[in-house]
Amino acid sequence: GQQVMQIPQYQHVQEGEDFTTYCNSSTTLSNIQWYKQRPGGHPVFLIQLVKSGEVKKQKRLTFQFGEAKKNSSLHITATQTTDVGTYFCAGRASGGSYIPTFGRGTSLIVHP
Amino acid sequence: DGGITQSPKYLFRKEGQNVTLSCEQNLNHDAMYWYRQDPGQGLRLIYYSQIVNDFQKGDIAEGYSVSREKKESFPLTVTSAQKNPTAFYLCASSKAGDYKQPQHFGDGTRLSIL
Numbered sequence: 001g002q003q004v005m006q007i008p009q010y011q012h013v014q015e016g017e018d019f020t021t022y023c024n025s026s027t028t029l030s031n032i033q034w035y036k037q038r039p040g041g042h043p044v045f046l047i048q049l050v051k052s053g054e055v056k057k058q059k060r061l062t063f064q065f066g067e068a069k070k071n072s073s074l075h076i077t078a079t080q081t082t083d084v085g086t087y088f089c090a091g092r093a094s095g096g097s098y099i100p101t102f103g104r105g106t107s108l109i110v111h112p
Numbered sequence: 113d114g115g116i117t118q119s120p121k122y123l124f125r126k127e128g129q130n131v132t133l134s135c136e137q138n139l140n141h142d143a144m145y146w147y148r149q150d151p152g153q154g155l156r157l158i159y160y161s162q163i164v165n166d167f168q169k170g171d172i173a174e175g176y177s178v179s180r181e182k183k184e185s186f187p188l189t190v191t192s193a194q195k196n197p198t199a200f201y202l203c204a205s206s207k208a209g210d211y212k213q214p215q216h217f218g219d220g221t222r223l224s225i226l
Contacts, residue, residue, distance in 0.1 A: 104154035
């Protein structure tokens with residue numbers, strides 16, 4: 001079945017440093033979604049990428065979808081303590097079920 | 113405000129006991145899901161339902177059961193057959209029939225063994 005690998009599992013940064021998490025799928029994706037889960041909270045939808053090579057920005061967050069639609073990344077510039085949480089990617093296989101497969105998530109820890 | 117309500121927030125189960133987690137949504141979504149979250153494991157799909165009176169097993173359905181008698185409600189029962197039920201359980205919903213629809217999550221239920 002479809003697998004979505006996400007790395008790294010944990011990332012410690014000093015406040016102000018950049019952060020990147022990567023998501024790789026074993027199959028071509030129709031779309032990929034990113035979610036953020038704050039400690040003790042629930043996942044909240046951030047953004048969706050659909051087109052090959054698509055890049056979207058939300059303030060300090062930059063999301064990319066690979067040309068082959070099998071990988072994606074989330075980059076945060078100049079991290080802040082409010083960025084702390086676990087970031088999940090979720091991808092749907094092309095021609096497959098509409099149910100997304102979630103990556104294991106990357107937990108971001110920001111040290112002030 | 114529309115949203116998803118999960119209850120209770122914390123739940124304790126005794127050995128051999130079945131417990132039911134509640135999930136109610138007023139978003140008028142057709143699709144609903146149950147996920148289990150363990151540290152470092154991400155979100156694993158237990159069951160999902162696309163329409164009333166129909167549901168499908170996810171990746172880790174053993175030891176769990178669900179019902180979908182109403183569009184708004186999708187309760188999850190953790191049966192005594194589930195030997196390791198301690199986890200964080202998340203209910204989600206989305207519009208059905210469109211793969212682009214994001215999932216909306218409830219606040220979750222933390223289940224522990226007494």
